[in-house]
Amino acid sequence: MQNTNKTVIKSMKLLHLFRTNPTLTLNEMVDAAGLPKTSVHRMVTSLEEAGLLQRDGTGSYKLGLLFLEFGQLVTERMDLRKIALPYMKELRDQIGEAVNLTIKDQSEALYIEKLDTTHPVRLFTKVGRRSPLYAGACSRIILAHMAEEDVETYLQEQKLTSYGNGTITDAAKLRDILSDSRKKGIAISRSELENGTTSVAAPIFDFKGEIAGGLSIAGPSERFSDDKIQQMIDQLKQASYEISKELGYKEPPL
Incomplete structure (x- = not known):
């Protein structure tokens, strides 16, 4: 607890008051939290500016709409994982390689589910791992x-750093590869995040037709010949399409 930020902890104490109270005045927060009024006023002002609290016409406060956005994001991500898991299991059993599910989180990809291969040689990936969107x-x-x-x-803001001997660090080349992936509905990487590894991925779309995540098959490159990758692609794209359909996606498969 030595490294905790006391202001953040106290601010969270204020937010927790709204779990049982739809609205609170400044004085009610002071009394309930047992904190000095000047401190509460300062924290409430910051929370309001951040969109975490909202003041109504009477001067009372309620939770801000940002919580609604966060709640929707959490729900969508949990639903995606729940919907995808049976298709991931089927894909892993069919192909025998690890299957990963990722979503976009800020400027990174976040692994929210992983099913391991049955082979003794495996890749080091885990739920919660992050990777740059370009690699x-x-x-x-x-x-x-x-x-x-x-x-x-x-692409203009991101520094393209190398992680493996296949990482794409040339912006012009990356643009061409992105364009090709968009047209074909598939991405293939070799030694981009880790040397000696190959991954094949297909997109998952939501009910608005927007990208919701990525589904991939990954493993040591020695088990990913060109012929085997071609065999994987149809199964992978079909699985990602079925997941997309359950999310409300209406378009035909890529």
Whole structure:
């Protein structure tokens, strides 16, 4: 507890008051939290500016709409994992390699589910791992299907650092590969995040037709010949399409 930020802890104490109270005045927060009024006023002002609290016409406070956005995001991500898991199990059993599920989180891809291969030689990936959107098939398939202006902003702001001997660090080459992935509905990476590894990924779309995540098959490159990758692609794309349909996606498969 030595490294905790006391202001953050106290601010969370104020927010917790709203779990049982729809609205609270400043004085009611002071009394309930047992904190000095000046401190509460300062924290409430910051929370309001951040969108975590909202003041109504009477001067009382309630939780801000940002919580609604966060709640929707959490629900969507949990639903995606729940929907995808049976298809991931089927895919893993059919192909015998690890299957990963990722989503976009800020400027990174976040692994929210992983099913390991049955082979003794495995890759080091785990739920909660993050990777840059430009590196690795399961990350880059998300980047490829983002809005074009968002992709360009990302490429202009992102430093393309090498992680493996196959990492794409040339922006022009990366743009071409993203365009190709968008057209074909598939991304393939070789030694981009870790040397000696290969990954094949397909996009998952939501009911709005927007990218919701990436589904990939990954393993040691020695088990991913060109012929085997081609065999994987149809099964992978079908699985990602079925997941997309359950999310409300209406378009035909890529």
